[in-house]
Amino acid sequence: MPIPDDHPRDACGVVGVYSEGEEAARIAFFGLYALQHRGQESAGIATGDGEHIRHHVGMGLVAQTFQEEDLERLAGHISVGHTRYSTTGSSRLLNAQPILSKGPAVEIALAHNGNIVNAHELREDLERDWGVAFKTGADSEVVARLISHAPASTWEDRIAYAMRRLQGAYCLTIMTKDAVFGVRDPLGVRPLCLGKLGNGWVIASETCALDHIGAKYVRDIRPGEAVMIDNQGFRTIYQREPEGNHAACVFEHIYIARPDSVVDGRLVYTSRMEMGAQLAREHPVEADMVIGVPDSATAAAVGYSQESGIPYGEGLVKNRYVGRTFILPDQRQRDLGVRRKLNPLPDLIAGKRLIVVDDSIVRGTTSPEVVNLLRKGGASEIHLRICAPPFRHPCYFGVDLPSRKQMLAANMTVEEIRQFVGPDSLGYLSHEGLVSSVGKPRDEMCMACFTGLYPIPVQLEMDKLALEA
Secondary structure (H helix, E strand, O other): OOOOOOOOEOOOEEEEEEOOOOOHHHHHHHHHHHOHHHOOOEEEEEEEOOOOEEEEEEEOOHHHHOOHHHHHHOOOOEEEEEEEOOOOOOOOHHHOOOEEEEOOOOEEEEEEEOOEOOHHHHHHHHHHHHOOOOOOOOHHHHHHHHHHOOOOOOHHHHHHHHHHHOOEOOEEEEEOOOOEEEEEOOOOOOOOEEEEEOOEEEEEOOHHHHHHHOOEEEEEOOOOEEEEEEOOEEEEEEEOOOOOOOOEEOHHHHHHOOOOOEEOOEEHHHHHHHHHHHHHHHOOOOOOEEEEOOOOOHHHHHHHHHHHOOOEOOOEEEOOOOOOOOOOOOHHHHHHHHHHOEEEOHHHHOOOEEEEEEOOOOOOOOHHHHHHHHHHOOOOEEEEEEOOOOOOOOOOOOOEOOOHHHOHHHHOOHHHHHHHHOOOEEEEOOHHHHHHHHOOOHHHEEOHHHHOOOOOOOOOOOOOOHHHO
16 A cells, blocks of 8 residues: 555656767666656666667666666667656556557657547557557557557658647657657647757756756757657657647646756746745735745745745655655554655744645645644644645646545635645635746646646546556
8 A cells, every 4th residue: 555645646757869879778767867756657768779679667766677787788879768657557567668669661669758638549440440459558559559550651751640640648759770759749738858968869858857967958849849860860850730729737837847847948946936935925824934845845935935034944854765665564654654754843843833835735645644743743833835726627638636536625615625634724826826936828838637627628537547448
């Protein structure tokens, strides 16, 4: 049984490398290491050397999946890599990526971040019309089969064909034995960026991955753009425009992306600080100290402190090495709950009126425990501030949120949530405050998890295991 966690689960992380004369697998490994926060269930790397594609995947963290001998076997100057949190398909080795797919004329390895909302229909079409056999329960395999079996003779036409049929969120890194491709959906839901590494190129989900391998950020892959890198260099091979506006996921700024990443031209840490400052304007209260629930709410807590003039301090310490484990805790360990991840600092919070900043309340499994920890630590008052609006709707574009039945805010008023969680007061960031904090036009962001207004039509009760049924 996993440790209770009230955060929305992350999206996946992808990388693509083309660097002649370099060990691309090693570059991809350190890129994935920087993207570990986006998924902790499985990891994998595929490589090409101009003649062959090699492949290694495993369950667990990047460092658990790859040993030195694994990287040595992945020869080649071309690679794609993936670190996964399952949003479609169960968490098992069969669904680990990159996915290999061999079509009538081509073989590819594909890594995917996002969710394809019409994957079920596409899979049925591929099985019925083209006789394609599927091995996994992931929508990513549908994308891979669609591209490798596309009725086209050039890569431009293959990818254009797939993009015309795919609906939903997808950032892809794709490789053949002699080229790498980066593809971003027309809505631009998930981030994807391009970096220069010596004479080579790197594509990654976030700029922090470029920083970790010493690559220089060049630009974002544009929404609807497909790029190709081979021995002729880098070029755009297709550009598909959205039927409506772009819909960048606002939750990348709230929680998913690392604070040191630049998403859509804005440092994530800056967005989070402004969310905290906006919370202070919208929900002021007299208090002695502002603390953040580490780590994702730390920047917002600093912003609240600076705007309110109330001192910032550390009231909770996080054990950063809990993570995922394949060792099941006994009942006594389960009962410790959030205490295994967070520990209060009684000498600093005793007798204090605390403003506690967190990024979200979803099911309400963690927040009551945090409040209880702080009360036991001696806090005299606890004022909980959430740097996001209330979650009321599921996500179908790559973030694993529960159904509406399990979401507190879909079934309770703010006052009822306050009573359930237990703070002295509770305040959420408004929709307008969130838009202002991120600094993007409202009509270029997806906020469907808060508003229920999805950028494209979706099946409102999709099952993440539907393709395995």
